Amino acid sequence: MQVTLQTFIGGLSLGAIYALVAMGFSLVFRTMGLVNFSHGNVVMIGAYLASTFVLSAKLPFAVAMAIAIAVTGLIGIFIERVLRPLENKDFDLMLIGTIGFGIVLEALAIIIWGATGRAVPNPVPAAPVEILGLRIRTYDLVVLAIAAAATALLVFFLQRTKRGAAMQAVAMDHEAATAVGIHVGRSNAVAFMLGAALAALAGGLVGPLLYVSPAMGGSLGIKGFAGAILGGFGSIPGAIVGGLAIGVLDAFAAGHFQGYSELVTFLVFTVIIMVRPMGIFGERTVNRA
Amino acid sequence: MLSTWRRRAATLSTLLVVPLVAAACSAPGSNNNNSNQSNKGPIKIAVADAQSGQLSSLGAWELKGVRLAADEWNAAGGINGRQIEIGVFDDQGDPTVGTNLATKIASEGYIAMLGTAESGVTIAMAPILQENKIPNITSGQSPGLVAVKSPFLFLNGPTSTTYDETLAKYVVDTKGMKSIAMITNNGGYGKGEHDAFLKALQSRSVTPVDDQVVTADQKEFSAVLTGIRQKNPQVIFVGAEEVQSGLIVKQARDLGITAPFAGGAPFGTPVYLDTAGAANAEGTIVSSPYLSNDISDASKKFAAAYKAKFNEEAELHGAKAYDGAQILFTALKNSGEATGEDLAKAIRATKYKGLLGDFAYDDTGVGIFATTIGLIKSGKLVKA
Numbered sequence: 001m002q003v004t005l006q007t008f009i010g011g012l013s014l015g016a017i018y019a020l021v022a023m024g025f026s027l028v029f030r031t032m033g034l035v036n037f038s039h040g041n042v043v044m045i046g047a048y049l050a051s052t053f054v055l056s057a058k059l060p061f062a063v064a065m066a067i068a069i070a071v072t073g074l075i076g077i078f079i080e081r082v083l084r085p086l087e088n089k090d091f092d093l094m095l096i097g098t099i100g101f102g103i104v105l106e107a108l109a110i111i112i113w114g115a116t117g118r119a120v121p122n123p124v125p126a127a128p129v130e131i132l133g134l135r136i137r138t139y140d141l142v143v144l145a146i147a148a149a150a151t152a153l154l155v156f157f158l159q160r161t162k163r164g165a166a167m168q169a170v171a172m173d174h175e176a177a178t179a180v181g182i183h184v185g186r187s188n189a190v191a192f193m194l195g196a197a198l199a200a201l202a203g204g205l206v207g208p209l210l211y212v213s214p215a216m217g218g219s220l221g222i223k224g225f226a227g228a229i230l231g232g233f234g235s236i237p238g239a240i241v242g243g244l245a246i247g248v249l250d251a252f253a254a255g256h257f258q259g260y261s262e263l264v265t266f267l268v269f270t271v272i273i274m275v276r277p278m279g280i281f282g283e284r285t286v287n288r289a
Numbered sequence: 290m291l292s293t294w295r296r297r298a299a300t301l302s303t304l305l306v307v308p309l310v311a312a313a314c315s316a317p318g319s320n321n322n323n324s325n326q327s328n329k330g331p332i333k334i335a336v337a338d339a340q341s342g343q344l345s346s347l348g349a350w351e352l353k354g355v356r357l358a359a360d361e362w363n364a365a366g367g368i369n370g371r372q373i374e375i376g377v378f379d380d381q382g383d384p385t386v387g388t389n390l391a392t393k394i395a396s397e398g399y400i401a402m403l404g405t406a407e408s409g410v411t412i413a414m415a416p417i418l419q420e421n422k423i424p425n426i427t428s429g430q431s432p433g434l435v436a437v438k439s440p441f442l443f444l445n446g447p448t449s450t451t452y453d454e455t456l457a458k459y460v461v462d463t464k465g466m467k468s469i470a471m472i473t474n475n476g477g478y479g480k481g482e483h484d485a486f487l488k489a490l491q492s493r494s495v496t497p498v499d500d501q502v503v504t505a506d507q508k509e510f511s512a513v514l515t516g517i518r519q520k521n522p523q524v525i526f527v528g529a530e531e532v533q534s535g536l537i538v539k540q541a542r543d544l545g546i547t548a549p550f551a552g553g554a555p556f557g558t559p560v561y562l563d564t565a566g567a568a569n570a571e572g573t574i575v576s577s578p579y580l581s582n583d584i585s586d587a588s589k590k591f592a593a594a595y596k597a598k599f600n601e602e603a604e605l606h607g608a609k610a611y612d613g614a615q616i617l618f619t620a621l622k623n624s625g626e627a628t629g630e631d632l633a634k635a636i637r638a639t640k641y642k643g644l645l646g647d648f649a650y651d652d653t654g655v656g657i658f659a660t661t662i663g664l665i666k667s668g669k670l671v672k673a
Contacts, residue, residue: 003515006544010511106341115345119535119563128543137543210508211532211564215343219506247509255512259475259502 005134007251013140013209015247016147020202021224022231022239023154024195030171030234031191032087034094038079038102039199040221045105046072046200047212048113051120061123069200075105076196080189087188102217109214117213143205150201151240154194158236167191171234223250226269232279241280331374332367332626334359334617335399337390337414338406344382346531346560347406347606351428352377353599354610355403357591358618360598368621380405384413391417399423400628401621403613406606408434409477415439422629424636426613428606430554431481435653441633443654445613446578446645449478449485452553452660456526456576457489459662459673460551466523470548471497472513472537473528476505482528482553498522507533510540518546524574531555535564542569549574557605557663557670567668578645579605580663580670588644612643616656 021043028036036042046068053064079101086094124142128135158164169177170187178184202220203212210216223246231242249268253261276282336355338348359373367373376399380387387410394402395417401424405411408431418425419439426443427434432450434442460466469490473483483502490497498520501513514537517525525541525548527534534555541550542565551574555561562570582592582603591611595603616639621627624635641648641656648656662673 003512003519006515007512010509010540014509110341110345114349115341116349116560117346117532119560119566121566128545130545135544210536213343213345213532214341215345219508251509251512254503254507254509255516258513259504262504262506 002133003255007255008248009134009136009140011248011251012244013137013143013247014206014250015227015244016144017202017206017209017220017243018223018227018247019240019243020147020150020198020205021220022227022243023151023236024198024202025225025228026231026234026236026239027154027198028191028195029228030236031167032188034091034098035225036079036192036195037095037098037221038100038105039098039195040217040224041102041105041109042072042075042079042196042199042217043203043206043220043224044109044212044214044217045075045203046196047203047207047216048109049200050204051118051207051212052113054120054123055118065201065204068204069197072200072203073193073197076192076194076199077189079196080192084185084188087185106214106217113214115214117211117216119211120207122208139208143209146201146205150198151236154198155236157194163187163190223247226266230269230272230279232281235279235281238279238281245280331372332621333374333376333397333399334614335376335378335394335402336404337378337380337387337394337402337410338404339382339410340377340379342381342383343532344407344530347428348379348382348404350604350606351404351406351610353595353601354607354612355614357595357598357607358611358614361594362618368618369626371626373618380407380410382407382410384410387411387414388417390414391421394418395421395423401425401617401632403610403617404428407477408481411442412437412477415442418442422633424617424629424633426617426636428609428613429477431477432485433477433481435655439654440630443613443616443636443650444656445609445616446554447657447660448655449481449553450488451658452576453482453485454489455660455662456551456553456574457486457493457495459576460524460526460574461490461493461495464524467495468521468523469495469497469526470499470501470517470520470522470524471526471528472501472503472510472517473526474503474505474507474530474533476530478530479505479528486526486528497526503529503533505530505533508536510537511544514541514544514546517541518544522548524548525550527552527556529555531558531560532564535561535570538565538569538573551575553577553660554605556665559602559604562665562668570665571667573665574673575663575665575670576660577605577663577670578657578660579608580661580672585644587642591644608644612641612645612648615643616641616648 049068050064053059083097124139126138128137166182167187174184227243227246228239231238250265253264257264338351339345340348378390391414406428408429411427411429415437419441424441426445430448432448473479499517549572553576556575557577592603620635620639637650646657650656663670664673
């Protein structure tokens with residue numbers, strides 16, 4: 001029982017990170033119908049920026065995170081701007097374009113920060129909380145709280161603001177949205193910016209948990225993408241549930257299947273997707289793609 | 290039209306992961322120099338290692354070690370008057386990329402190869418290098434390298450068998466710890482460590498209280514560590530690369546495990562220390578042929594030169610690669626720049642006093658059979 005609960009808690013903290021990554025994937029997908037394959041690498045850039053401001057500039061963790069999120073958001077806008085001529089013309093090329101950006105970002109990271117990577121010290125050095133023999137890292141609680149807050153903000157933005165409503169409209173029907181005077185390109189840029197900002201948030205938060213290296217985007221991106229698909233691609237609540245589910249599934253598979261855990265995780269994932277191809281929260285209304 | 294996009298996106302997403310991985314692989318560092326090998330020209334030596342990807346820290350250290358040795362020889366007039374030319378190849382820690390590189394190295398006229406740091410990649414490259422009679426001094430340490438039985442394959446350090454035999458001797462025989470848990474990953478290095486340490490324990494009639502295997506990519510160890518915590522072992526053996534070892538130890542301390550950790554070369558690196566955090570790493574038992582830069586006059590000189598050239602502290606992997614390069618260059622000098630089988634014979638005949646100890650190769654391609662035990666005390670690795 002103790003092992004089960006402890007495993008669950010361990011899975012949740014990485015799951016929260018996967019959920020943030022999944023939200024970035026879903027946000028761009030629901031707005032543009034595009035899978036942003038550079039997303040994992042944007043997470044990595046966010047992690048590097050946050051860690052650089054903490055380690056080199058000696059800024060407090062929260063300030064470093066804020067700057068990293070802002071800078072990474074700009075990178076998101078830049079990627080969208082470069083890809084914009086292809087919007088609504090050639091999606092295959094656009095997909096390949098995002099892959100290209102991913103490779104460029106990884107190469108840039110190697111040039112700027114070197115290939116070796118770095119460890120980021122824990123910004124919340126308090127001892128783990130102990131409840132009934134279970135140990136919960138204080139930093140995990142911080143990660144979960146920040147992820148929850150970010151989700152709430154995003155949902156508020158999409159549902160309660162004019163810009164958010166415009167993005168929903170573009171997501172539903174971009175031609176009709178254009179007809180009523182919504183700037184589709186700007187809406188896409190906002191989606192990319194928010195996606196990149198979420199990626200930076202995920203990257204910055206995961207830094208102290210793991211190890212920041214140019215290759216870290218790969219597995220985070222794939223797990224986050226799987227989370228987004230599992231929850232229902234394009235759905236924000238789906239991304240959260242899917243991301244957390246992948247994290248927890250991974251943790252349990254690791255305990256029970258040892259060296260075959262990765263295989264089991266993705267087998268279970270495949271079975272769920274076969275039974276429910278639209279994912280847990282497959283949305284019909286915002287189905288641009 | 291709308292729903293076809295989704296389907297296309299989904300198909301593409303699966304299709305594209307493969308080229309994504311493959312495309313990320315095109316080597317940034319490969320040095321194309323097609324000048325034909327002439328007796329007067331430079332001696333072309335290939336260095337194949339992971340220069341990108343998760344194992345790139347190993348590749349970076351290795352390359353620095355080799356560069357340092359090559360620059361020293363070149364500054365002193367080269368090998369019998371011929372300069373050494375280093376060609377850098379990025380294997381990304383991937384055996385498939387490695388086999389392609391082996392073919393490339395052979396076709397571009399390199400006479401010998403240094404690296405790789407990953408046993409799995411070296412084993413994949415070995416048959417091609419053997420076929421083309423290109424001697425290879427690897428930094429891998431898996432017993433699987435010996436099992437390849439290639440007369441062209443040499444190791445620049447001891448195998449896992451030596452590391453783990455020394456470790457088991459210290460932990461079981463010297464310290465009398467019998468309650469031992471194991472965590473290893475299922476990659477090439479981890480598998481070698483698992484088998485070697487288990488064998489060393491069995492020869493002492495000790496059965497580990499827990500034997501957990503994780504994937505090479507795993508980052509979350511709550512399940513594995515909580516299971517181990519309940520068995521309350523006296524010491525935990527870890528066979529995993531630097532970053533993963535660090536993550537395991539960090540998470541174990543967060544879960545309230547106080548037992549010391551024990552392992553091989555990765556535990557002696559700064560990457561491990563940074564990832565785990567100095568406080569968490571306290572008391573780690575390390576089996577290594579190169580405990581610190583202060584073990585001998587030669588190592589002090591090496592460390593100073595390394596620091597001056599790269600502005601970075603030297604560590605085991607750089608030292609191993611430096612030794613390997615020195616052995617190769619010495620063999621080339623002694624044999625009058627031989628190639629192929631003659632060069633392999635010359636390497637086997639080379640007796641070299643290196644940073645890791647005294648090298649004398651046997652028929653298996655292993656030249657050194659000793660490691661020492663160190664302990665991490667206040668962030669420093671000291672002799673036990």
